Amino acid sequence: MKKVKEIFRMGLWEDNPVFGQILGICSALAVTNLMLNSLIMGLGLIFVTALSSFTISLIRSFTPKHIRMMVQVLIISAYVIIVDIFLKAYYPDMSKALGPYVGLIITNCIIMGRAEAFAQKNTPFISLIDGVASGLGYTMVLLMISFVRELLGFGTLFGYTIFSENFTPWTIMVMPPAAFFLLAMIIWGANIFLNKKEKRKEVSKA
Amino acid sequence: MxxxxxxxxxxxxxxxxxxxxxxxxxxxxxxxxxxxxxxxDLQKKILYVFDIPVKSQDPEKIDKQFKEKITIKEIDGEKVYLLGENEDVKAFAYPVRGAGLWGSIEAYIGISADYSKLVGIEFISHSETPGLGGRIDEDWYKNQFRGIELKKSKNEYIVYSPSPNANVDAITGATLTSQSVRDIVNVNIGKILEEKKVD
Known part of the structure; x- marks a missing residue:
């Protein structure tokens, strides 16, 4: 139980895949213009990371070391295709809005990173939890960026109007550069916090 | 091992x-x-060509609405959609395709039953630049094609402004795509009218 807590703290905050490890940036920039897109993308990533970590951990002792990357990519891509088929069949609008980015989940470094760094060495259940935690960390950052972008760019949140019609949308927020600014600010802010904490730790040790 | x-x-x-x-x-x-x-999705697009507002986004309801209003007929191996039935046909939707800037553009163009008017246009697939040529998918552009009169013995049905007799505005920053669409529509309407021996 203590370990689970620790994993969540690392995945969501200290070792957050986006602002801690700077992974998964490409898709974080691409799908964050609307909160709903970000949420679905995040859920897709949580699903893929958790299940691929679980599977890879499950078969880790049978996998020959020198072909493990091949096996990992195969497993990850299978889960990505499952997400893609599922969205196409039951959420066609979402599938259209996310377009090629669903398929590109496979190139998201977070999944491969967790597989190599964690699932390879830990038991299946803990790996599953770790996948969920990392996916949540990613989703959280995506939602933070899209919150600002959708609110200022469209005046809505999850499609519901927040600002009245007199509100002038900030066109720049809808465009790709806005994601760069916002992501940089989040990384900056998070690093200031994390550094302060570390310094305090060092001081108390001394 | x-x-x-x-x-x-x-x-x-x-x-x-x-x-x-x-x-x-x-x-x-x-x-x-x-x-x-x-x-x-295709049914929704055909309904759009005929300027029939879709009552609901639910695929089942679109299917029902489509089947009530539209019949399908094969002409020369191509599926043509008819608004209405038998003697009571109000308009046709012909499939057309041609070269765009980056790839082929597939579309349906709607023509009234007496071949005098353009009813509408909808693009099925294209690979134009998103944000520039891709804007042919936007309603303001497509809606300009509604109600254009097909004057006899002339092969320029669509004319972009600012030419005299212009009836459609091209897309800013997407001149080549706009021209491709114009040519596809003009050439195909010419063919359709010729086959029907409308002069």
């Missing part, structure tokens, strides 16, 4: 077989649903 030559090959084949089977099964079990959604 793990050092052997055959083991990795067998292992990889086994994993591949398991996942291929899983994906094939999923693909097979959702194929019908995906096809139904794709056909509802």
């Amino acid at each position: 793990k050092k052997s030559f055959a083991y990795p090959i067998i292992f990889m084949s086994l994993i591949t077989a398991i996942y291929t089977f899983l994906l094939a099964f999923l693909d097979h079990s959702t194929a019908e649903q995906i096809e139904f959604l794709a056909s509802a």
Whole structure:
């Protein structure tokens, strides 16, 4: 139980895949213009990371070391295709809005990173939890960026109007550069916090 | 055991077989649903060509509305959609295709039953630049084609402003795509009218 807590703290905050490890940036920039897109993308990533970590951990002792990357990519891509088929069949609008980015989940470094760094060495259940935690960390950052972008760019949140019609949308927020600014600010802010904490730790040790 | 030559090959084949089977099964079990959604999507586009507002986004309801109003007829191996039935046809939607800037553009153009007016246009597939040529998908552009009169013995049905007699505005920053669309429409309307011996 203590370990689970620790994993969540690392995945969501200290070792957050986006602002801690700077992974998964490409898709974080691409799908964050609307909160709903970000949420679905995040859920897709949580699903893929958790299940691929679980599977890879499950078969880790049978996998020959020198072909493990091949096996990992195969497993990850299978889960990505499952997400893609599922969205196409039951959420066609979402599938259209996310377009090629669903398929590109496979190139998201977070999944491969967790597989190599964690699932390879830990038991299946803990790996599953770790996948969920990392996916949540990613989703959280995506939602933070899209919150600002959708609110200022469209005046809505999850499609519901927040600002009245007199509100002038900030066109720049809808465009790709806005994601760069916002992501940089989040990384900056998070690093200031994390550094302060570390310094305090060092001081108390001394 | 793990050092052997055959083991990795067998292992990889086994994993591949398991996942291929899983994906094939999923693909097979959702194929019908995906096809139904794709056909509802096309039906929505045909309804748009005829300027019939879709009552609901629900694929089932679109399917129902479509079947009430529209009949399908094969002419020279091409599916042509008819608004109304038998003697009571109000308009046709012809499939057309031609070269765009980056790839082929497929569309349906709607022509009234007496071949005097353009009813509408809708693009089925294209690979134009998103944000520039891709804006042919936007309603303001497509709606300009509604109600254009097809004057006899002339092969320029669509004319972009600022030319005299202009009836459609081109897309700023997408001149070549706009021209492609114009040419596709002009050439195909010419062909359709010729086949029908309308002069």
